[in-house]
Amino acid sequence: MTFPPHASGISARGPGPPLSAPEPPLLVPNAVVVVLNATGHITLWSRSVEDLLGWTREDVLGRRFDRLMDAGGTDAEAPEDILAKLLGSESWSGVLPLLHRDGHPVHTRVQASLLVDGDGRAFVHASLAEESPPSPGEPGRTALESLFESSPLGVAIFDTDLRCIRANEALARLDHRPLRSHLGRTVDEVIAGPVGHRILELQRQVLRTGMPVLDVTLPGPEGQGFRSVSCSRLEDTSHRVTGIGCTVMDVTERRRIARQNEVVRARLTLLNDLGSRVAGLLDIPAIAERLADTLVPAFGDYAGVVLLESVVTEGELPRHAPTHRTPLVQLGVACVDPNPLTERMLRIGQSVSLAEHSAAGEALRTGTPHLLGSPERVRSATYPGDPKTRAALDLGVHSMMLLPLRAADVVLGLLVVYRANDSPPFDTDDLAFAMRLADRAGTSLDNARLYAREREGALMLQRALMPQHVPEPPGVHIAFRYVPASTGNEAGGDWFDVTQLAGGRVALIIGDVTGHGLRAAATMGLLRTAVRTLSVLDLPPAQLLQHIDDIATDLTHDPDEALMATCAYAVYDPSLRHCVIARAGHVPPLLVEPEPEGGGARTVRVIDVPSGAPLGVGGVAFEEVGFDVSEGSVLALYTDGLIETRGEDIGTGLERLRSQLTEPYASLEEACDGMLSILEPETERDDVALLLAQLVSFPDAPARS
Incomplete structure (x- = not known):
């Protein structure tokens, strides 16, 4: 069958009233698209229309649409009149008998909309679908239509050319565009820019792969x-x-909640990070540095910790x-970009x-945090003309928080956090969270x-209890050292002493109280005093340690905090060049x-003295060992x-020390330094006490064979 010949032009006829009142577009299953110009000539004919009616693109392009209508099936109304009404209506829908190329009519549901392109030219977008006779599924279709129109989700259907053939009002509301502006257009024609192009790419992907x-x-x-x-x-x-089906949903609130989470x-x-970074620190400057470093850049662009001078220097x-x-x-x-301006604004020690x-003065006085949310308010932070504030403004600071660092209700100082340039300004939620950080930091600072x-x-107690001057009685030459522990800077319980006894003998004592801190120092002082007191009784070393053990046991108030100490006690008689030693758990x-x-090489031997139990264990007997020494030997x-x-x-370690002592030394002082040289640098170690005694005879003592 050839395409029907042209009838007289349609332009001579007025559009007349619409064939039917405009109604919302209906969902047309399996719809195909035809586009007509303002005079009713076909300008777009897709492959899917060819499948429906049999006419090829070459058959119909440039022909009037009314030539496809079956004149015998239009209820006595001329096809050109129907086309005129269709062209004169903004929206039209109905059933038309269209001629298949084979000559039989195809009852087609048509949904048409009059649209205007970007150049202001009118055209008609028509969706065509073969009309099916009523079926038992018609109620379901009606329900589907109702769901389509009432759905809160935006729904759109696109043909295989990805042009919209159906959309609901919800989509129009979500896109902020009239419904008719969607029909007959691809997504990128409706939504300009990257978003429209992105959706079109997704549609092409789905159309090609079938994967949703x-x-x-x-x-x-x-x-x-x-x-x-x-x-x-x-x-x-x-x-x-x-075609393609698309749904659109407003997820602004969901995104907001996700962002909040x-x-x-x-x-x-950040809170856990701060806790872990300051955990175990007991040094105020170190905590202040860690606090500032933790906040930048995770929470702010600049941060500083300002403390009361009395807290830092006096601990009060x-x-x-x-x-x-x-x-x-x-x-x-801490700062994101160190430069001369940041040095002027934030400098340690200033x-x-x-x-x-x-x-800042109000925050310090009242203990109340302050949020300064504009450059004008930032100027009020300290005092007019403050160069630190001018530097902050030059760096682009537009928002800052002044957060009291508190120990209970006492203000120790301020944590100051800044945001600059493109960073969002602080808000009240930031202020509340920052106070949690400041309170945790304040607790750490107070502990330090x-x-x-x-x-x-x-x-101070240890310095007071340690011998200010170590005597050097006749018969011995003395050298000593004390080195604090490498970590913690706590006072230890190590001590040593030299005491003159009756008959020209000399007592040499060294001890070590377990633990560190005030309790260890106090215990060391008690034991040192007890040893000095008992030594004047001229007791043998083993018996003296037995009495000291009894005293240490009496000093233990809590079984869970037993007092433990080690000690070595030696008595040297220069007249006989004889030495007696006992030890209580000491090296x-x-x-x-x-x-x-x-x-x-010198000969260095370990004196074989029974180790005994540490002081404070109780109920253990101590033993002593006596031996003669050569003139000039060093204990x-x-x-x-x-x-x-x-x-x-x-x-x-004992063998390392023994090997070190075999080296020649010009003096006892040099020997002390050599012994300390075996300490490993950059390692955690306990405090060290060292006592060297060169054992000689009295100047007028007879020589011994």
Whole structure:
């Protein structure tokens, strides 16, 4: 069958009233698209229309649409009249008998909309689908139509050319565009820019692969909010691809909640990070530095810790609330971009001045956090003309928080956090969270303050109890050293002493109280005093240690905190060049023989003295050993910190010390330094006490064979 010949032009006839009242577009299953120009000539004829009516693109392009109508099936109304009404209506739908190329009529449901292209030219977008007779499934179709129109989700159907043939009002509301602007257009023609191109790419992917795309989140119209887009391929009962179905959902609130959850997780991570980074630190400057470093750049662009000078230098809390006159010092600082301006704004060790009614002064005086949310308010932070504030503004700071660092209700200082340039300004949620950080940091700073005060007290006590001057009685030459522990800077319990006894004899004592701190220092003082007191009774070493053990046991108030100490007690008689030693759990003493007359290495031997139990165990007898010494021999007494290394057997350290003492030394002082040289640098170690005694005879004593 050839295409019907042209009738007279349609332009002479007026459009007349619509064939039917405009109605919302109906869902037309398996619809295909035809586009007509303003005079009713066909300008778009897709392959799917060819499958429906048999006419090829070459047959119909440029022909009038009314030539396809079956004149005998239009209820006595001329096809050109129907076309005129269709062209004169904004929206038209109905059933038309169209001629198949084979000559039989195809009852077709037509849904047409009058649209305008970008150049202002009118055209008609018509969706065509073969009309099926009523079937038992008609109620389901009606329900589907109702669901389509009432769904809160935006729904659109696209043909195989990815042009929209059906959409609901919900989609129009979500896109902020009239419904008719969607019909007959591809997505990128309706939604300009990257979002439209992205959706079109997804549709092409789904059309090509058949794999649905679900829940792709994209920015909403004009960048406002977010939309979730899902696409799936549509097929008829014969599995012929008919187009694409898309749903759109507003997920702005979901994104907001997800963002809030991300912020909460990030804040919890930051809070835990701060706790882990300052855990175990007992040094105020180190905590201040870690605090600032933790906050930048995770929470702010710049941060500084300002503390009361009395807290840093004296470890004392202020008796009265601090004011703008209270001396302040800048400690920890951190910044995203170190430069001369940041050095001017944040410099460790610089004094900080405040005006009486400044924001920082109020935060310090009242303990209330302050949020300065604009450059104008940032100027009020300290005092007018403050160069630190000018530097902050030059760096682009537009928002800052002044957070009191508190120990209970006492303000120790301020944590100051800044945001600059493109960083979002702080809000009240940030302020509430920052106070949690500041409170945790304040607790750590107060613990460090208390520790520093106790440490200072322990060190002061230890210095007071240690011998200020070690005597050197006739018959011995003395050298000594004391080295604090490498970590913690706590006072230890190591001590040594030299005491003159009756008959010209000399007592040499060294001891080590377990633990560190004030209790260890105090216990050391008690034991040292007890040993000095009992030594004047001229008791044998083993008997003296038995009495000291009884005293140590009596000093234990809590069984869970038993007092433990080790001690070595030696008595040397210069007239006889005889030495007696007893020890209570202490490391063994060493005896360095004089250098051989013919030269060579010295002989260093470990004195075999029963170790005994540490003081404070109780109920254990002590033994002593006596031996003669050669003129000029050196007795080496030391504490376990000299030979004990973590992960190493103590015997290895003892052998290292013995080997070191075989070297020649010009003096006892040089020998002390040589012994300390075996300490491993950059390793954790206990404090060390060292006492060297060169054993000689009295000047007028007779020589011994």
